Amino acid sequence: MTFQIRVLPEGVKVECSDSDVSMRLGVQGEWKAIRHDERFYRRGVDGSVHGANGIFSPGAKQAVELHQDILPFCRRTLEAGVADAVEVILQRCLRLPIGFYHQQEQAYQAVYPEGVPVLPPDRYRDVVFPVTTGCPNGQCTFCAFYRGKPFSLLRSDGQDDFSRQVKTLFPKGVAGREGIFLGSANALALPFSALGRTLDNAIKLLGMPKRGIACFGDADYMGKRTVEQWEELQSKGLRQVVLGLETGAPDLRKTIGKSDQLWKTERLAHQLKQAGIAVGFTVLTGFIAAEHFPEHRKQTDNFLQALELEEEDRVYISPWFTDGALQPEGRAFDEAKDMKQQLQASTRARVTAYSSHNFYYFS
Ligand code: SF4
Known part of the structure; x- marks a missing residue:
């Protein structure tokens, strides 16, 4: 043998x-x-x-x-x-x-009180370092993971018990993993100094990963920051922030519980990129009536083109599915394919399909 x-x-x-x-x-x-x-x-x-x-x-x-x-x-x-x-x-x-x-199993429940319901597809091999639970918005009509869950900060950093439980799950820290992901829905809602300490603590406990640290963020639910502050966070390891765009059409955004004031998201994306932090955007398909799709595609394309995204940036297109459904309807997949073709032709960012309903956090 x-x-x-x-x-x-x-x-x-x-x-x-x-x-x-x-x-x-x-x-x-x-x-x-x-x-x-x-x-x-x-x-x-x-x-x-x-x-x-x-x-x-x-x-x-x-x-x-x-x-x-x-x-x-x-x-x-x-x-x-x-x-x-x-x-x-x-x-x-x-x-x-x-x-x-x-x-x-017990360590997982202690470290991740709300589980790890979803990660961006290029961050599946990250170690998730939990920071918050719930979502400060919590209103999005399509959200299968955090809708209605009250937002709170986890006092996870620096606690001996917490560190021991994380090490039970990841005894070699980031070895063999790609990066660290600050969980869950919006780590940017942490005050600036707390976010900096969290980045330090994550690296101290798990080591510096090759792809750095990433998180989800929401421009409408966070404190105002300067480019210099983002640069400081970048120097502490923050390398990618994923923002929930869903659509570049303000009116359609409003119908699904998101702000129609897209200038905040636009300003945040510019600041992050100025500071050397890559951005990612989630885009949904299948969540509105079929006749609105051309408008959704056009305005999403316009919004992303104006940002002049680069190779390190990402757009994740996700077919929407209703609560309790095992997977999205066929139209959502067709629209996702259509949207992907359009965005691949107009932006330098990597555009990928994102089957959030298939996600599982593997060891
Ligand atoms: S902002 Fe994101 S996490 Fe929060 S409810 Fe909306 S989709 Fe869900």
Whole structure:
């Protein structure tokens, strides 16, 4: 048997051409991804197991069996002879009690009181550092995640208990992850000095990630800041802010619970870019009657063109879906395709589709 072993920043990956098993393990010996019996499974940060046949809690029979199924493969890998660092991880996997994944679940609930319902698609591999819960706007009619949830600041920075729980979930900090994302709906609502301290604390606890720190923001629900202040936050690691545009048509924006005063969003985007912070915009499709789509597309295009976005900036187009629906209607996808073509032709920013209804926060 020939094993292919790759040491990763956050653990190890083991494959074998003669076996139907391959796996990726974390430094504590926990499995993060498994291919087994031609099926692929991933572990959520909350300890849950995701496969084509469903999502299982850490204690579910299927989840326990999967863990047990990889143990013979661990033993065979060890017998074949491996480097010391890999042996340590495999031995930990063999000894790991199933209760470990329950602890992950509990730590997740403590660290993320409202879960991690969504991230921008290019930030899926970030470590989420929680800062707030709820949304200071909370009025958007289409919002499946934060509507009506009262906004509050989490006193998460610097607390020993909090740090321990984050380290339970991410013992190697940002190693193997892309960046840090300040959760949840609007981290920019923090006062300037608190935001600066939060950036410092996140890096102190988790390390400096290669893609820096990002967050969602809302120009209508935050204090006024100068370009110099944004530059200070940039120097502390803030590299990307994602703003909820949804549409560049002020009247249509108003109908969905957002401000029609788009100059604030425009001013914020200019300031951020002046300070060297990339911007991202979310754009919705399928949320208004079909006859309004041409207007939505035209005004969104005009708004984004005027900002002169660059390669590092992003536009995320998201087909809207109603609460309780498993996925958006067909028209929302068609409009998303149409909008994407239009914006790709008119802006230098990277324009991507954003299936927020499919998001899951994987380990
Ligand atoms: S501002 Fe964003 S997070 Fe808040 S309610 Fe509206 S869509 Fe949801």
